[in-house]
Amino acid sequence: MNQLRRVTWSKACTIVPTYECFNRCSYCNFRRDYPSGWISLSETERVSRKHRDAGAIEALIMSGEVHPSSSRRVKWLGHIAEVCKVALHNGLLPHINVGPLTTDELEVLSQVSVSMGLMLEQASPKLVKTVHRRAPSKSPSIRLQHLRAAGRLKIPFTTGILLGIGEDEQDREESLRCIADVQQEFGNIQECIIQPFCPGERGYVAGYSSTPFNIDELPSVVATARAILPREIALQVPPNLVFAGKEPRDGFALLLRCIEAGATDLGGISPIDEVNPSYSFPNMSWLEDELLARGYQLLPRLPVYERFIPWLKRDKKREYMFEVIASHMQELREKPFTKRVSGIL
Numbered sequence: 052m053n054q055l056r057r058v059t060w061s062k063a064c065t066i067v068p069t070y071e072c073f074n075r076c077s078y079c080n081f082r083r084d085y086p087s088g089w090i091s092l093s094e095t096e097r098v099s100r101k102h103r104d105a106g107a108i109e110a111l112i113m114s115g116e117v118h119p120s121s122s123r124r125v126k127w128l129g130h131i132a133e134v135c136k137v138a139l140h141n142g143l144l145p146h147i148n149v150g151p152l153t154t155d156e157l158e159v160l161s162q163v164s165v166s167m168g169l170m171l172e173q174a175s176p177k178l179v180k181t182v183h184r185r186a187p188s189k190s191p192s193i194r195l196q197h198l199r200a201a202g203r204l205k206i207p208f209t210t211g212i213l214l215g216i217g218e219d220e221q222d223r224e225e226s227l228r229c230i231a232d233v234q235q236e237f238g239n240i241q242e243c244i245i246q247p248f249c250p251g252e253r254g255y256v257a258g259y260s261s262t263p264f265n266i267d268e269l270p271s272v273v274a275t276a277r278a279i280l281p282r283e284i285a286l287q288v289p290p291n292l293v294f295a296g297k298e299p300r301d302g303f304a305l306l307l308r309c310i311e312a313g314a315t316d317l318g319g320i321s322p323i324d325e326v327n328p329s330y331s332f333p334n335m336s337w338l339e340d341e342l343l344a345r346g347y348q349l350l351p352r353l354p355v356y357e358r359f360i361p362w363l364k365r366d367k368k369r370e371y372m373f374e375v376i377a378s379h380m381q382e383l384r385e386k387p388f389t390k391r392v393s394g395i396l
């Protein structure tokens with residue numbers, strides 16, 4: 052009998068410490084002007100419980116940023132750590148993506164999460180003059196430094212490239228080679244996201260992008276990534292952006308081409324994609340059936356890949372985190388099916 056091939060996803064609940072951000076990436080639909088406030092811990096608790104009860108495993112902590120030299124930076128970081136603790140104590144495993152951090156900051160947040168992430172976006176310095184002109188955090192050297200610091204600290208890590216922001220094919224290959232280099236040196240990259248820029252309500256690449264990303268080219272970028280990146284790195288594509296603006300049948304056909312080109316993961320699936328709120332996710336139970344008919348098993352996973360669990364520091368303070376990991380692993384082992392966790396989606 053033919054072995055079923057695996058495609059994974061993570062049932063997530065996105066928690067946003069703050070939408071305020073000192074950067075102004077021209078494609079961003081997420082940021083709001085100061086002051087728009089920080090999430091309270093009681094709201095964090097309410098949201099975490101609700102999603103844990105509905106079967107979520109991951110708390111995707113995604114935030115706007117406070118300038119590195121601002122006097123508010125320490126409070127901002129401390130608040131993110133508190134938000135993670137609340138999510139964890141309500142049974143969710145935090146994955147943190149809050150922009151570039153110093154080594155000390157990474158160390159602090161690694162205590163309260165099971166994995167972290169930062170998109171490289173693109174390594175080409177030319178974008179700091181265009182889409183990232185008002186986004187100092189998007190300096191490629193700062194982001195590569197972050198990836199390497201996370202490597203040194205042995206933090207299981209997610210990164211990726213953003214497509215259609217004015218880069219060309221060589222730029223994409225160069226960015227992927229930078230990610231491969233980090234992996235070669237540190238081995239901490241668990242997945243690489245191949246993320247197509249999608250214009251939303253507010254984000255636009257005004258006058259910058261001479262070649263907006265054509266979603267039908269996604270499989271070929273996935274194939275390039277598969278050729279450049281070491282085998283052990285999972286390739287993630289966001290299914291809501293693959294399905295965007297298409298009939299379900301056509302969206303599915305495109306997703307299948309991405310999978311055949313090497314994509315192995317669909318990332319964090321939450322009720323709302325906070326980055327691209329105008330694009331909803333396909334129904335995961337439906338996707339499970341469709342994929343099964345093509346020889347693929349759609350399996351839920353934790354936000355830390357199993358081979359990295361031994362990397363997580365084990366001390367008294369973090370004993371609780373290991374209990375939460377163990378209980379989710381146990382549940383997935385008993386019933387490793389998408390239908391079981393796809394609850395409220």
Ligand SMILES: O=c1nc2n(C[C@H](O)[C@H](O)[C@H](O)CO)c3cc(O)ccc3cc-2c(=O)[nH]1
Pocket residue numbers: 061063109111146147148166167168169170209210242244287289317318319320321323324325326327353354355
């Ligand atoms: O729903 C989303 N999840 C995003 N995720 C979450 C990701 O899909 C999952 O949380 C991870 O796969 C967990 O392992 C990101 C995670 C990162 O580390 C870096 C960037 C992203 C970007 C998105 C995103 O745009 N939308």
Ligand SMILES: C[C@H]1O[C@@H](n2cnc3c(N)ncnc32)[C@H](O)[C@@H]1O
Pocket residue numbers: 078079080148169170172212213246247248249250251254326327
């Ligand atoms: C969290 C990640 O989301 C990505 N991101 C930000 N805005 C958009 C958009 N409009 N479309 C697709 N991806 C986006 C960036 O790559 C960022 O790092």
Ligand code: MET
Pocket residue numbers: 072079081113114115116148149150151169170326
């Ligand atoms: C919507 S972006 C959220 C994460 C962070 N601000 C970054 O751009 O890397």
Ligand code: SF4
Pocket residue numbers: 072073074075076079080081082114115116150186188
């Ligand atoms: S993409 Fe991230 S860094 Fe850029 S403006 Fe939006 S929240 Fe800020």
